[in-house]
Amino acid sequence: MSATQAPILETRKLVKVFGGVRAIDGLDFSVRPGELHCILGPNGAGKSTLFKLLMGVERPSEGQVFYRGRDVTRLGTHERARLGLTCKFQNVPIYQELTVAQNLFVPLRRHHGVHQIPGETAKLLARLHLSGTEDLMANTLSHGQQQWLSIGMSLAARPEILLLDEPTAGMGPEETRETGEIVLELNRQGVTIVVIEHDMAIVRQLAPSVTVLHFGRLFAQGSMAQIENDPSVQDIYLGTGARH
Secondary structure (H helix, E strand, O other), rough: OOOOOOEEEEEEEEEEEEEEEEEEEEEEEOOOOEEEEEEEOOOOOOOHHHHHHHHOOOOOOOOEEEOOOEEEEOOOOOHHHHHHHEEEEOOOOOOOOEEEHHHHHHHHHHHOOHHHHHHHHHHHHHHHOOOOOOOOOOOOOHHHHHHHHHHHHHHHOOEEEEEEEEEOOOOOOOHHHHHHHHHHHHHHHHOOOEOEEEEEEEHHHHHOOEEEEEEEEEEEEEEEEEEEOOHHHHHHHHHHHHHH
C-alpha cells in the first residue's frame, strides 16, 4: 500500500453536536485502500458517533465525509452501501429463525444468479470459518459464529471497505482470537477494513494503523506499538503502564 494513495474514506472538519455537546469536534480522518485501521478510545470518546457518521446513520452538524473522493455527506446508509461502503453494527442483524444459507441468500442474490448461490455461499462461509454450517439454524450458532455470519452478510454485498463496530463484543478469548484471524484474512484478500474497538488484545493481534479519539478529537495516530508506548495515551486511555 503506497503512502501516496488517495484516501478511500476521509472526513474533513467533521463535527457532530448533541444537545450542545460536541461528540465529534473538527475531526480530520482518513483510510487508504487496502488498509486495516483501528479506532480506539473509551466510552465517550466519540467512536460510535464517528462510525454512524461514516455510515450515514447520523448527519454531521458541520464538515464532510468523502468516499473515493466523492462527497457522500448527505447520502444515507443504503446509498453508501451501493457505492461499496458497508458495515456490521455491534448488534447482530441476522435472522435467527432462518438457516445460515438462507441468511446469506438475499445479499448474495444481488450479485449472483440463483444457480450460483450454493457455491458462493460455501466460498463465503469458508472465509468466515463457518464451513459446513449452511443448513444449521442461525439461532443454534454460538455468539461468535453469529457475529461472523453477520460479517458475511456484509461481505456478500462485495464491499470495497468494511466497517466493524466492536466485532468481538461479548466473545470469549478463543472466539476473539478467531475473529482476529478472520479480519486479518479478509484484509489480506483485499478488503479495506476499519475496526472500532476497545479490546486491546484484539487490536494487538490485528496490529493495524491506529487512531485514538479523545472527546471527539484526534488524540494520537500510529502503529499499535507506538500507541501503547505513548505515555499520554497510557495516562488517558489505558492507565499508566496498563497492558490489557
